[in-house]
Structure formats: C-alpha cells, structure tokens
Amino acid sequence: MTHETLTTAPEIKAAPDDVNAAFDTFMEGFEAFKETNDRRLAEMEKKQVADALTVEKLGRIDKAMDEQKKLLDRLALKGARPPLGRPGVSAAEALEHKAAFEAYIRRGDEANLRSIEAKAMAIGTGADGGYTVTPELDAEIGRRLSVVSPIRALATVRQVSTAVLKKPFATSGMATGWAGETAARPQTASAQLAELAFPVMELYAMPAATQALLDDSAVDIEAWISSEIEIVFAEQEGAAFVNGDGVTQPSGFLTATKVADASWSWGKLGYVATGVAGGFASSGPSDVLIDTVYALKAGYRQNATVVMNRKTQNQIRRFKDANGNYLWLPPTGPGQPASLMGYPVVEAEDMPNIGADSFAIAIGDFRAGYLVVDRLGVRVLRDPYSAKPYVLFYTTKRVGGGIQNFEAIKLVKFGTA
Incomplete structure (x- = not known):
C-alpha cells in the first residue's frame, strides 16, 4: 500500500x-x-x-x-417547497387579497386591504398593529418551517386562537380490581390528571427594503418576504424547542428537570448515563444507546427518532454491532434520514456537543412527547419612517411549545451517573 x-x-x-x-x-x-x-x-x-x-x-x-x-x-x-394555495379560498378572493396586500407592502396603501379584512372579520387590522399576510404567504411560511426546523417537523403541532393552550393529561389511569362472584366491590381510585399550559410567545423579524426595490414591479414581494424570514424564524424556533427558557421563548425539552431513568417520575425527563464524563465507554460504547432505546415503552419505541447534532453523529458513525455491522446507516434515498439501529436520525444543530455531563443525544417519540402551539396568522407592519430611506417590515408570529408527555423522550447523559 x-x-x-x-x-x-x-x-x-x-x-x-x-x-x-x-x-x-x-x-x-x-x-x-x-x-x-x-x-x-x-x-x-x-x-x-x-x-x-x-x-x-x-x-x-x-x-x-x-x-x-x-x-x-x-x-x-x-x-420540498410546496405549491402555494389554501383550500377553501376561491381563486378570485386569493387574487384580490394578494393584490391588496402587495399594494400595502409596496406603497403603504391599506384601503383595499382594510376593506377585504373587514369583510373577512380578520383579526389583523391597522389598529391591532398590522395586517395579516395573504393566505398563500401564511401557508408557505408554515410549511417551509416544517422542513427547516427539525423539532417542529417531529412534534405535534396545534393551532390556537388564544394566548395559551391548556391541555389535561392523564398521568395514571383508573384503578381496577378482580372480585369473586359474591365478593364486595369497593370503590376504586379515579384517574390522576395534570393540566399542562402552553403559552404562545412572540417571534419576530424585521427585514428592510429600499423604496426602489419595492417600486420594481419585477420583484416578487411575497417571495422576498418569505425568503427573508423563513430561515431566521426556523433557526429561532429550532433553538427554542431544544433550549428555550419558557419565559420569553417556548420551553425547550432539554430545560426540563432530568433524573436517572431508574428514578423517573412524571414532570421529569429520564436519562441513561454513559459512565464516562464527556465520552462513551471504552468497552461496548454503543450499549448506552441500546439501553436508552429500551428505556422507552414499546409504544413510544416504535415511533422513536434519534436527535443529535452533526458532530455527535460523526462519532457514532464508527460504531459496530457484535457481528461487525455498522449501527449507523446512510439515507436510503434523497430526502430520507440516516438511521441508527433502525431508528431515523434527525440532525438538530442546537443539540449540545458531547462534553462532561452534557445531554447530547435524545431518543423518543417526539410526536407524542413534544407539542408546538401556533397562534393563527403571520402579521406584517409596514414602517417607512424609522429607518429612512429603508422601509421596515415588522413581521411577527406567535408560537409556543413544551413537553406534553414526559415518558416519551429519553436522554443520553455523557457523565458517570
């Protein structure tokens, strides 16, 4: 050689x-x-x-x-970019709204937009602080975020019209008992319910454009706004769904209280430790991954996804099973995820790197475990005064999130216990 x-x-x-x-x-x-x-x-x-x-x-x-x-x-x-359009809106209505919204964006002409939204009883008016974007643009942003933000794509997504979504969750089922034919039937305990609250937070972007750009009829204003805000919204969402503080941001799943899985209780996330601070065990390094998978109940394990960042995945690519087969396998086709031990791998760059006591790997059924809450409507407020000669477009979206089932997600801790 x-x-x-x-x-x-x-x-x-x-x-x-x-x-x-x-x-x-x-x-x-x-x-x-x-x-x-x-x-x-x-x-x-x-x-x-x-x-x-x-x-x-x-x-x-x-x-x-x-x-x-x-x-x-x-x-x-x-x-993956889908065609624009929303069911239930006629072509004539869509064109009318699109033309009125474009007139507002280009020239600040809000008369037609005010009339259309009054007829539709829309919540986004000038008095409220902005106009809702066209149905086509609103749907486009939502779908593209689903592709860009990995946790959003994995989680359950609910749309609400209020500031908080409250969800009851049964932490234990109704008690039952066996009885003989003539034996007494004492009253059994009722199910235990917990109420989970998911407030929506405000996510914003404020792109700027010159009036010359807006006067250029060749520019697709809707495409421009979408391209300007899609990445920043997705990046902010992705970071918050992992590490958000729950105060001004959605509550990230890694900010939950964590305990060793043997001591797990409702309201906490269970973890399995590698036994080595900042690394995998030297003997059988992949055993911790198997243990974490089987810490999940069967129903969650069937729909499990492995979430980690690219650097962590780089290390795991080298692992083999007892028969010499690689545990990590590449995607089966374009647009498909890689897999680890048969479970799809999703790269979330907001996951921490491997380090002492870090939680660099999450395995679980995120559709059951994490909830994303969207308040309907993306708003745009045109501001031609604050940064002349630029026109600012203050664009806002209300979104929240948090763990809805603490059993459905388990973590790998790179620590001794």
Whole structure:
C-alpha cells in the first residue's frame, strides 16, 4: 500500500442543483468511509494503534461527508417547497387579497386591504398593529418551517386562537380490581390528571427594503418576504424547542428537570448515563444507546427518532454491532434520514456537543412527547419612517411549545451517573 493510496481521500462533490447526483456521491463517500474505518480497526487490532495516515484520511472523509450531507439537505429542502394555495379560498378572493396586500407592502396603501379584512372579520387590522399576510404567504411560511426546523417537523403541532393552550393529561389511569362472584366491590381510585399550559410567545423579524426595490414591479414581494424570514424564524424556533427558557421563548425539552431513568417520575425527563464524563465507554460504547432505546415503552419505541447534532453523529458513525455491522446507516434515498439501529436520525444543530455531563443525544417519540402551539396568522407592519430611506417590515408570529408527555423522550447523559 503506497503513501499516495493512504493519503488520498475521495473527492466528494455534486452538481449544485442535482439532488440525485448529490445522493450518489454521498453514498460513494460512505463506502470509502467504511473501507478506511475498517482498515483503521484492523491496524488497531494488529498493532494496538492505527496508522496516522489512515486516521488522517478518515478525518478528511468524515469532513467531506458532513459537507456533502449539508448540500444534500439543502437540495432536499429546495425540492420540498410546496405549491402555494389554501383550500377553501376561491381563486378570485386569493387574487384580490394578494393584490391588496402587495399594494400595502409596496406603497403603504391599506384601503383595499382594510376593506377585504373587514369583510373577512380578520383579526389583523391597522389598529391591532398590522395586517395579516395573504393566505398563500401564511401557508408557505408554515410549511417551509416544517422542513427547516427539525423539532417542529417531529412534534405535534396545534393551532390556537388564544394566548395559551391548556391541555389535561392523564398521568395514571383508573384503578381496577378482580372480585369473586359474591365478593364486595369497593370503590376504586379515579384517574390522576395534570393540566399542562402552553403559552404562545412572540417571534419576530424585521427585514428592510429600499423604496426602489419595492417600486420594481419585477420583484416578487411575497417571495422576498418569505425568503427573508423563513430561515431566521426556523433557526429561532429550532433553538427554542431544544433550549428555550419558557419565559420569553417556548420551553425547550432539554430545560426540563432530568433524573436517572431508574428514578423517573412524571414532570421529569429520564436519562441513561454513559459512565464516562464527556465520552462513551471504552468497552461496548454503543450499549448506552441500546439501553436508552429500551428505556422507552414499546409504544413510544416504535415511533422513536434519534436527535443529535452533526458532530455527535460523526462519532457514532464508527460504531459496530457484535457481528461487525455498522449501527449507523446512510439515507436510503434523497430526502430520507440516516438511521441508527433502525431508528431515523434527525440532525438538530442546537443539540449540545458531547462534553462532561452534557445531554447530547435524545431518543423518543417526539410526536407524542413534544407539542408546538401556533397562534393563527403571520402579521406584517409596514414602517417607512424609522429607518429612512429603508422601509421596515415588522413581521411577527406567535408560537409556543413544551413537553406534553414526559415518558416519551429519553436522554443520553455523557457523565458517570
């Protein structure tokens, strides 16, 4: 084996707009990764240490695979953009609202928009602090956030018209008992209910545009607003659903009280410790993942998803089972998730890195475990005065979130206990 063979990592790239080519190249990279990692393991078994050139090559392949996966995710997101439109709104009404909203955005002309929303009894008026966006734009933002924000895509989403959603949850069922034919039937205990409250918080963006841009009839104003706010909304949501403080933000699932799973009780999230501060155990490192999966009840385990960031996933890619099979497998096709032990893997970059006592991996049924609450309507307030010569568009969305079932999500703690 020559020095050139060891140090040359495969070139991993794809045409910028070809998702199939990007996926094929990613799979080629994974095959190269397996080959190089197997060589590293063989060298360690034979010489107790891997060749430095093999380790260097594996690191370059890792990095290239991560970059290719980012490209693949971007292309899948671009292809997932749905057609605009909302059922129940006639084509004539949609065109009328679109024209009135565009006149408001471009020139501040609110007369037609006021008339349309008065007829529709809309809540977003000038007196309330802004106008609701067109139905097409509102639906577009919601769907694109579902793709960009990973926790939103996994969780249950409810739409409300009030500031708080209150949800009762049965923490224990009704008691029952067996009785003989003539035996007494004493009264049994009733079910225990807990009330969970999910207040909505205000998420905002304030993009700016020059009047010259707004006067340009070739500019698609609705597409521009959507592209300006979709990423910042998604990034803020994604961070809050993981680490939000529950005061001015949705309550993130990692901010819940955490206890060792053996001591779990309602209102807390259970975790399984790796036994090593800031790392996996040296012997059987993947055992903690199996233990965490089986800490879930069967009903939640069937719908479980593994959530971690890209750096954590990079380490887990090397794990094998007792038969030498890789536990992490690449996506089966463009737009599909990778899998770990048969469970889909979702990358959430707001998850912490592996470190002492960090909770870098979450495994669970997030649709059962986490609730996202949207208050209907995205609002836009046009402000041509505060930052002349720019026109500001104060865009707001009300969203909340929190854990609704503390049994459905388990964590991996990178600590000794």
